[in-house]
Amino acid sequence: MKIPVMVISGFLGSGKTTLLLRLLEETRRRGLQPGILMNELGKQDVDGLILDEHSDTAIEKLLDGCVCCSKKEELADCLKKLLGQKPDIVFIELTGVANPEEIADALTEPGLLGLVKLNQIITLLDAEHMLDYNSIFSSDKQLVRTLRRQMEVADLLIVNKTDLVTSRVLVKIEKAIRKHNEKAQIVYAKHSQIDVQSLLSAILPHAHSPLPVRSFRMVQAAPLIPDKEPRPNKDEALSYSRVQSITLPWKPAGDISPVRIEQFLHKWEAHILRAKGYVSFSKEQPIQLLQHAGKRTTWAPSSFTGDPYVVFIGMDLDQEQLAAEWSALLGLKPN
Numbered sequence: 001m002k003i004p005v006m007v008i009s010g011f012l013g014s015g016k017t018t019l020l021l022r023l024l025e026e027t028r029r030r031g032l033q034p035g036i037l038m039n040e041l042g043k044q045d046v047d048g049l050i051l052d053e054h055s056d057t058a059i060e061k062l063l064d065g066c067v068c069c070s071k072k073e074e075l076a077d078c079l080k081k082l083l084g085q086k087p088d089i090v091f092i093e094l095t096g097v098a099n100p101e102e103i104a105d106a107l108t109e110p111g112l113l114g115l116v117k118l119n120q121i122i123t124l125l126d127a128e129h130m131l132d133y134n135s136i137f138s139s140d141k142q143l144v145r146t147l148r149r150q151m152e153v154a155d156l157l158i159v160n161k162t163d164l165v166t167s168r169v170l171v172k173i174e175k176a177i178r179k180h181n182e183k184a185q186i187v188y189a190k191h192s193q194i195d196v197q198s199l200l201s202a203i204l205p206h207a208h209s210p211l212p213v214r215s216f217r218m219v220q221a222a223p224l225i226p227d228k229e230p231r232p233n234k235d236e237a238l239s240y241s242r243v244q245s246i247t248l249p250w251k252p253a254g255d256i257s258p259v260r261i262e263q264f265l266h267k268w269e270a271h272i273l274r275a276k277g278y279v280s281f282s283k284e285q286p287i288q289l290l291q292h293a294g295k296r297t298t299w300a301p302s303s304f305t306g307d308p309y310v311v312f313i314g315m316d317l318d319q320e321q322l323a324a325e326w327s328a329l330l331g332l333k334p335n
C-alpha cells in the first residue's frame with residue numbers, strides 16, 4: 001500500500017507551518033496517524049519545535065539546506081524512516097525557496113515509487129507581498145523561477161494573509177495566479193484557515209481505498225518541466241542563488257527590549273526576508289518565540305528550554321556585518 005504524501009510549499013513566511021498545524025489538528029480529530037518531514041534552510045529547527053509543542057507526531061527533519069537541491073539525496077532516507085512509523089499520510093513542509101516539482105519528481109524515483117504516492121501539492125501565497133516578488137528578487141533569476149514553479153505546479157493555491165490586503169489586491173493576485181496556473185483551485189485564507197476536512201476526507205486510517213492521486217505525475221517518467229522550457233543547467237538547477245541563512249545566539253549582556261529587536265530588523269529590512277527563533281527578555285518571563293515575516297514581527301510565549309537563538313534568512317546578506325551589529329545590539333564586545 002502506497003502512503004499518500006502531501007507537499008506544502010510557498011515562499012518564506014507565507015503560512016506553511018500554520019497550515020500544517022491545522023492539518024495535524026484534523027488528522028488527530030479523524031484518528032489518522034500523520035508523519036511529517038520538515039525542511040529548513042537554517043541550522044536550527046524552529047518550525048519543528050513549534051510542531052513539537054502542538055503535537056506528538058513523528059517528525060523527520062532536514063536542516064541547513066533545501067531538500068529540492070542540496071539535500072535532495074537525503075529525502076528518500078528521511079521518508080523511509082518516517083514510513084517505518086506506519087503513517088496514514090505524510091506531510092512534507094518545504095523551505096520557502098524550494099521547487100515542489102523536484103520533490104514530486106523524487107517521489108517517483110525507484111527507491112520510493114512503490115512506497116509513496118503524491119496526493120497533492122499545496123502552495124501558499126503571501127497576499128501582502130506576492131505581487132512584488134518579481135521586482136524584489138529580480139537579481140535572483142533562480143528564485144523568481146522557483147516562485148513561479150511553486151504556483152504553476154500546485155493543485156491547490158492558498159492565498160493567505162488576506163487580513164493584510166484589500167479586495168482590489170486580491171483581484172490582482174487572482175489574475176497573476178491564473179497567468180501561471182489555469183486549473184488549480186484557489187482559496188483565500190487568514191492564518192491558513194481553510195477547509196482541512198475536505199482536504200483530508202479521502203485519507204483513511206491505514207487506508208486501503210484508492211486515493212485521489214496526481215496520476216500524470218506518478219505515471220510519467222518524463223521530466224516534469226514541459227518541453228517548451230528546457231531543463232536548467234547545473235547552476236540554474238538550484239532553486240535560489242542569493243538567499244542565505246545565519247543562526248546567531250541570543251546572549252544579551254544586559255536588559256534589552258523587544259522594541260530594540262524590531263528596530264534592528266527594520267534597519268535590515270532590505271536584506272532580511274525572514275527571522276525566527278527564541279529569545280528571553282528576563283528570567284521571570286517565559287521565553288518568547290520571535291516570528292518576523294514580510295516585515296512584520298510578532299512575539300508569543302514558548303516553552304522552549306534550550307539556548308536561545310535567532311535564525312535570519314535573507315538576500316545578499318552581509319553575514320559578518322549582521323553578526324557584528326547583532327553582538328553590538330546585545331551589548332557584547334566584538335571578537
Ligand SMILES: Nc1nc2c(ncn2[C@@H]2O[C@H](COP(=O)(O)OP(=O)(O)OP(=O)(O)O)[C@@H](O)[C@H]2O)c(=O)[nH]1
Nearest residue numbers: 012013014015016017018096160161190191291293
Ligand atoms: N497577519 C497574518 N499573519 C499570518 C497569517 N498566516 C500566518 N501568519 C503569521 O506569519 C508568520 C509566518 O507563518 P508560518 O506559518 O510560520 O510561515 P511559513 O511559511 O511556515 O514560514 P517559513 O517556513 O519559515 O518560511 C507567523 O508569525 C504567523 O503567525 C495570516 O493569514 N495573517
